[in-house]
Amino acid sequence: MADRGYIGEQHPQLSALDRCTRCGLCEQACPTYRLEHYEPDSPRGRIFLMKEVAEGRAAVDANLAEHLYRCLGCRACETACPSSVPFGELLEDGRYQVELHGELDPKRWGWRTFRHLAFETVLPSRTLFTIAMLPAQIVQQLPPLRALRFLFPRRSLLRKALSMIPPASTAGGAVKAGTVIEAEGTRRARVGLFTGCVMDALFAGVHAATARVLARNGCDVVVPSGQWCCGALNVHAGERRHATEMARVNLAAFADPTLDAIVVNSAGCGAMLKGYASLLDGDAQAQRFAERVKDASEFLFELGLRQGLGPVYERATYQDACHLAHGQGIRQAPRALLVQIPGLKFVELPNADRCCGAAGVYNLTQPDRSAAILEEKVRDIEATGAQSVVTTNPGCAMQLQAGLAERRLQTRVCHLIEMLDRSYRSGP
Amino acid sequence: MFDGLVQRLAAIVGPDHVTTAPGDLSNYQYDGSADSALPQVVVMPGSAEEVTAIVSACTAAGCPYVARGAGTGLSGGAVAEAGGAVIAMARLNRILEIDCANRLAIVEPGVVNAHISDAVRAHGLQFVPDPSSQAVCTIGGNLAENSGGLHCLAYGVTSHHVLGCEIVTPDGELVWLGGRAYDAPGYDLLGVFIGSEGTLGIATKVVVKLMPLQEDRRTLLAAFPTVEQASGAVSAIIASGIIPAALEMMDQLSTKAVEAYVNAGFPTDAGAVVIVELEGLRGTLEELVQDVQRICIAHGSREVRQARDEAERERIWLGRKSAFGAMGRLGSSYYVQDGVIPRTKLPEVVSEVAAIAERYGLLIANVFHAGDGNLHPLIVFDERTPGDYERTVAAGADILRACVRHGGSISGEHGIGIEKRDCMTLQFKAADLDLMARLRAAFNPRGLCNPGKLFPTSRRCGESARTVARGALAPEMVDAAGPAF
Ligand SMILES: Cc1cc2nc3c(=O)[nH]c(=O)nc-3n(C[C@H](O)[C@H](O)[C@H](O)COP(=O)(O)OP(=O)(O)OC[C@H]3O[C@@H](n4cnc5c(N)ncnc54)[C@H](O)[C@@H]3O)c2cc1C
Ligand code: SF4
Ligand code: SF4
Numbered sequence: 070m071a072d073r074g075y076i077g078e079q080h081p082q083l084s085a086l087d088r089c090t091r092c093g094l095c096e097q098a099c100p101t102y103r104l105e106h107y108e109p110d111s112p113r114g115r116i117f118l119m120k121e122v123a124e125g126r127a128a129v130d131a132n133l134a135e136h137l138y139r140c141l142g143c144r145a146c147e148t149a150c151p152s153s154v155p156f157g158e159l160l161e162d163g164r165y166q167v168e169l170h171g172e173l174d175p176k177r178w179g180w181r182t183f184r185h186l187a188f189e190t191v192l193p194s195r196t197l198f199t200i201a202m203l204p205a206q207i208v209q210q211l212p213p214l215r216a217l218r219f220l221f222p223r224r225s226l227l228r229k230a231l232s233m234i235p236p237a238s239t240a241g242g243a244v245k246a247g248t249v250i251e252a253e254g255t256r257r258a259r260v261g262l263f264t265g266c267v268m269d270a271l272f273a274g275v276h277a278a279t280a281r282v283l284a285r286n287g288c289d290v291v292v293p294s295g296q297w298c299c300g301a302l303n304v305h306a307g308e309r310r311h312a313t314e315m316a317r318v319n320l321a322a323f324a325d326p327t328l329d330a331i332v333v334n335s336a337g338c339g340a341m342l343k344g345y346a347s348l349l350d351g352d353a354q355a356q357r358f359a360e361r362v363k364d365a366s367e368f369l370f371e372l373g374l375r376q377g378l379g380p381v382y383e384r385a386t387y388q389d390a391c392h393l394a395h396g397q398g399i400r401q402a403p404r405a406l407l408v409q410i411p412g413l414k415f416v417e418l419p420n421a422d423r424c425c426g427a428a429g430v431y432n433l434t435q436p437d438r439s440a441a442i443l444e445e446k447v448r449d450i451e452a453t454g455a456q457s458v459v460t461t462n463p464g465c466a467m468q469l470q471a472g473l474a475e476r477r478l479q480t481r482v483c484h485l486i487e488m489l490d491r492s493y494r495s496g497p
Numbered sequence: 498m499f500d501g502l503v504q505r506l507a508a509i510v511g512p513d514h515v516t517t518a519p520g521d522l523s524n525y526q527y528d529g530s531a532d533s534a535l536p537q538v539v540v541m542p543g544s545a546e547e548v549t550a551i552v553s554a555c556t557a558a559g560c561p562y563v564a565r566g567a568g569t570g571l572s573g574g575a576v577a578e579a580g581g582a583v584i585a586m587a588r589l590n591r592i593l594e595i596d597c598a599n600r601l602a603i604v605e606p607g608v609v610n611a612h613i614s615d616a617v618r619a620h621g622l623q624f625v626p627d628p629s630s631q632a633v634c635t636i637g638g639n640l641a642e643n644s645g646g647l648h649c650l651a652y653g654v655t656s657h658h659v660l661g662c663e664i665v666t667p668d669g670e671l672v673w674l675g676g677r678a679y680d681a682p683g684y685d686l687l688g689v690f691i692g693s694e695g696t697l698g699i700a701t702k703v704v705v706k707l708m709p710l711q712e713d714r715r716t717l718l719a720a721f722p723t724v725e726q727a728s729g730a731v732s733a734i735i736a737s738g739i740i741p742a743a744l745e746m747m748d749q750l751s752t753k754a755v756e757a758y759v760n761a762g763f764p765t766d767a768g769a770v771v772i773v774e775l776e777g778l779r780g781t782l783e784e785l786v787q788d789v790q791r792i793c794i795a796h797g798s799r800e801v802r803q804a805r806d807e808a809e810r811e812r813i814w815l816g817r818k819s820a821f822g823a824m825g826r827l828g829s830s831y832y833v834q835d836g837v838i839p840r841t842k843l844p845e846v847v848s849e850v851a852a853i854a855e856r857y858g859l860l861i862a863n864v865f866h867a868g869d870g871n872l873h874p875l876i877v878f879d880e881r882t883p884g885d886y887e888r889t890v891a892a893g894a895d896i897l898r899a900c901v902r903h904g905g906s907i908s909g910e911h912g913i914g915i916e917k918r919d920c921m922t923l924q925f926k927a928a929d930l931d932l933m934a935r936l937r938a939a940f941n942p943r944g945l946c947n948p949g950k951l952f953p954t955s956r957r958c959g960e961s962a963r964t965v966a967r968g969a970l971a972p973e974m975v976d977a978a979g980p981a982f
Binding site for chain 2: 127
């Protein structure tokens, strides 16, 4: 068994695993436990499995792989845990070990191929990624194509993929790498805008809106060229080599010391960027970088919104992105910004900080579990009677949109920044 | 044989709801206590009828079995010490009926405690027993342990809030104990079943009482320089005739650990904090609040704070409820004692606990259901340090001895299970234990239903209770259970 234990230094550490007292207080916070009430698919169960390997009683095997990959990585268990077990880190290290051990089970072949293609081949390459995004961009520009989804059976991958593609932003625009959008009025800050991969390809309108809102609030917005994907999807899939390279690329792109903050509008990327110091083993440059990273909502809330918000007559609710609420502990700022919009009727979503089932590529790798979690979320949204559901992460936005479409609801999904932008544009 | 039983179980619940995969079994070897033992099969019924069939099949095969709720028990009750089957009740989680007019609800045993109150709050009702684990623990577990809660000082424990239950007896019969009405005639078999730690059968439906929410509520947090002064205030509050809804105490170690999690503004420099909650009709509480404040200050409190709103109140209670879970900040494992003493003896027993900690060189944090005189010393230890666990168990036994010596008992609410069974002799004579054994035999004649729990083994109180090494069955246990498969 010893030869199937953890390899090398990068593995779930006993110092972290030991924090778990097995009290079980995290169980009901866990969407996968709530789904099947099955101990191996609970946070406590997963931590226990990782600890059994760390203490030499079990091997890195197909069982560990299965339960670590059934996990959403939503980190709701961290919020519930009185001992602050760093579950997100443990999960990343656990999956890293699983992948180090290779095949483990012939059933993992499909995932291993996808993982190799997506995270080791396409994502690290700008060119391949751009090509891969083309079909989605075509559908985005030609909305009638989305109707093609009805040709595919419910819960099939293509149907889901087609209904996930976000509509093109009505406000339009895009930001161009290597440019600076100048502050309106008195300058209050100079910030760098992180543009990432999927956000840049499919949510160009959100970036444009972010730049407008920041400029409106007195920020020079620098869009550094050379920046690239944050590496979060890689790290969540137990891939570190390319993720580390991507991190280095981004450190270099944002080296400009005059930037007061690095603003990011995707919760998943933000959590990753803030974690660069630990990804790069406490590297001093990464530390300085991470300290300057701010989610757009966090940054604007601390800065204080300028006057000029116009009315948006709408009933809206807010879905916490897991990597904002549980990953970065940001819950108040987005709500506090929304309620400043005149005319907007804000209603709290029941279980707002429960995962929607998107979870990176979880909706592709665990389609049934993801769909079951999404269904509950859509029912909660429906009950609020909201016309808009506001969120702060591309994965969540696409997942919610697909769920609402499947239930034929008219509720629209929008990014928090788009809502603020709309409000400013309707203002005086 | 083993294979035959597993196939029968699969035919009962469907192949997806039974497992013998080693990886899966390993996750069903523990509960919230320090005990663990591997079962040979885990089965997850979806209805009372399936539970009946499972019990019959296990009985026919001579296979020991134990019901498991959420696995938050603190005495090893749900640990399959004799091997055999774990019957995981968590899928049975439907609220079957809410009857507001008669203020009752009928629920399946896997329903999470807090989910009942969530479901009836809109009707102005609540299910009162609120163990600190209420966000996750199940009604079945509450019933089996006769769990207490933060508010049981004023309102009583689980047994005061259950009208009846449907159980599967170890003979495989489905019967009702009690029902929808108060006080069923004849022997109080419901009373016998509640608190029987899963050794008399498996509950499949529970009729719970619902109580109206109180009109008004005030929550006070008082900081004291020492635990002794805080205990003095607790006794004085009760002596003054006030019956708070809850009266809790935490020492400095516990307070620091939970404050690191909740940021509720617990004073971490205080030797102890007392949480007092008063409930009643609107307009009646102000005077009581002032009385409590006066008493606390007279006993040396330097700060008595009142929660300003519901959010602040919730943070304070979340802090208190997180105390056990937060022990991971102090060490890798903890062992919680559950002794009860007359309230007035608190100061003496507290100093004895401190002396025991010193004698054994162990870290002990303390939380108290102070109003009930129920202490929870949390002994922090390290699993991997040889001898640490044994010292912990010995220190725990000394604490229980102190409780009994001061006229108290060895368990308030966590049950005896594996962990406290060898200390039963501190409190009961052979004749008492024999009577209990005969009662168990009347329900559970073959001893297959949760064997080994509650009754003392040949070890002395304070000898390491870890009879079963993790991952291996002790031969004596297999013998005790008979040839299982
Ligand atoms: C952080 C924490 C705080 C706690 N706070 C408190 C507290 O304040 N007060 C308190 O009293 N306890 C407390 N406990 C102990 C524990 O939560 C309770 O004993 C609870 O009732 C156990 O419920 P469970 O569903 O987890 O049961 P389990 O641990 O799964 O099982 C406990 C026992 O119940 C039996 N059982 C389970 N379901 C059934 C059934 N359907 N029929 C028959 N027997 C069954 C099992 O066989 C076992 O013997 C706490 C525990 C933790 C970890
Ligand atoms: S992760 Fe935290 S909350 Fe969950 S069982 Fe472990 S200590 Fe308890
Ligand atoms: S990260 Fe989410 S899905 Fe995974 S164990 Fe924690 S709560 Fe459950």
